[in-house]
Amino acid sequence: MVRYIMRRVFYMLITLFIIATFSFFLMKLMPGSPLSAEDKLSEEQKQIVLEKYGLDEPVPVQYIKYLGGLVQGDLGISFHFDNTPVSKILMDRLGPSLQLGAQSLIFGSLLGILLGLVAAVFHNGALDYTSTIVAVLGTSIPSFVFAGLLQWVFAVELGWFPVALWGSFEHTVLPTIALMIYPMATAARFTRTEMIEVMGSNYITTARAKGLKESEIVFKHGLRNSLIPLITVMGPMAVGLMTGTLVIEQIFAVPGIGEQFVTSIMINDYPTIMGTTLLFSIMFVVIILIIDLLYVVIDPRIRLTGGES
């Protein structure tokens, strides 16, 4: 197990190196430069600025220097926010996004699994149709529609929660709900389909023949066997949620990382773009590793083949 994880971490570093390289050169290919909007600066002044940030050097040299910094954990200094290290910007901005992402993921998937279970157990009954309708609406209506609705009903009309901004836990409630609709609907859909199949399998009949209660059968024998496909889709979704969704962060004026990322692309803030890309990549590979480990925990038939080859 430890050996397997170490191998995986090694591969993860290679992956990250490749991602860093690609995004570095892709970024250089982007139109414009960090100074393209600065019309008031004279050529000399621009030259001074370029020299200050090392942008006058040939691209390969910049690349080597950048990698050198990376190895030492230095993501560089933002062009835009005066002399602020990128790592500090990321840390400041990541908190709200992570919190919203984690909250919506946890509540969304738990509620979704519950909805899916209910639908599967009462297959073809009224509850099944209700839950299916909820799932279809949740997957097909974009989250910003829900966001607007939530703001109007719960903030403007009822006044239960703040309309927007960031601060207390109350501020997180509406954006969390808006974000969790999609993961909830997806989890419900997958759980339902998988559960219906599992509940028709022979080992469920064996469990029934033992005289177990239906609830024991569903939770002890059914649920675990229907989780694998769900985890497969929920993993990438988790990254998407935790790295912030621009739209929801904009609507609720959350100072999250999604909003930050888009701004830095617009103004060609190279170090910030690179830093954010790398951060997202790291989260992604880590979550994929966690998913692979979860598979093993859930299904004993899946083995880690880390030792050999």
Place this chain on the structure above:
Amino acid sequence: MSKLLEVKDLKVSFNTFNGEVQAVRGVSFDLNKGETIAIVGESGSGKSVTSNAIMQLLPKPHGYVKGGEILFEGEDLVKKSTSEMRKIRGKDISMVFQDPMTSLNPTMKIGTQIMEGLIKHQKMSKEHAKKRAIELLDLVGIPQPEVRMKQYPHQFSGGMRQRVVVAISLACNPKILIADEPTTALDVTIQAQILELMKDIQKKTESAIIFITHDLGVVANVADRVAVMYAGKVVEIGTTDDIFYNPKHPYTWGLLGSMPTLDSAEEELFAIPGSPPDMTNPPQGDAFAARNKFALEIDKVMEPPMFKVSDTHYAATWLLHEDAPKIEPPASVQLRMQGFANTGNKVGDQ
């Protein structure tokens, strides 16, 4: 001998898009304590449906008991509530299923799967249940039971898994064990082992066994009595000797005739022509008439009642009516009957 189970005129139907499928159309048999009855018939004859009806495990909401009674120790199982039935399932009546590869939960340890029933029905503590589960694994012939307890089904071979399934079904010392084709999915040597195991266990536990199979070789090996089913009905019932030495129903003749034997001279194996009738619309008269070369005119009009051959032996064919022409079983079947008699009913032994 006291009657443990009496199935009286059991009728089971399924609602499908094509209409009502009458899977079981009036099955009656009884089971004594410690006895083994085999229910034989081809696919779709209603064998498994009968056993699922006894367990009250018909797939809901499509399958339902349309009529009749299933008396277990005098109490009608059809009338039991779900929670009353749960107390019987796995405790008084338990089941061994056909496919050991899929009838165990792949994500649960073998030990836990055996202990579940013990904790549920016998109110055992976890420790106690663990001890009993190890005993059971030992009883069904699984080596190193303490180690095996902690393993998952995929770490067992097919035959070993079926032993585990047998252990689960035996956990609470059931009065009746329903074995629904327990050896069909296994290869022949393993089949023989599982049959030996079941006979052995029956001696030790005195459970009665309902053995569902389409393999007459297996029947001869394990059963005290045999019920032959066709199109949702019992067409012939008797002791194993009655069925093998003195079969009366043309369908039983067909089954016996299509059994491969070591010394059969004929090149080609006999097969009963045609296929079973459509049970959404069962034919008038004897359901077997269309495939029966001995069918009489009356078979097409009226269903034959059960005729008594002896105290233990009944068959539903008009050929047994006093006015019917005397018809002897076909020569090949007669040859086989003699063969069985000579070898002393050991056709199934390999």
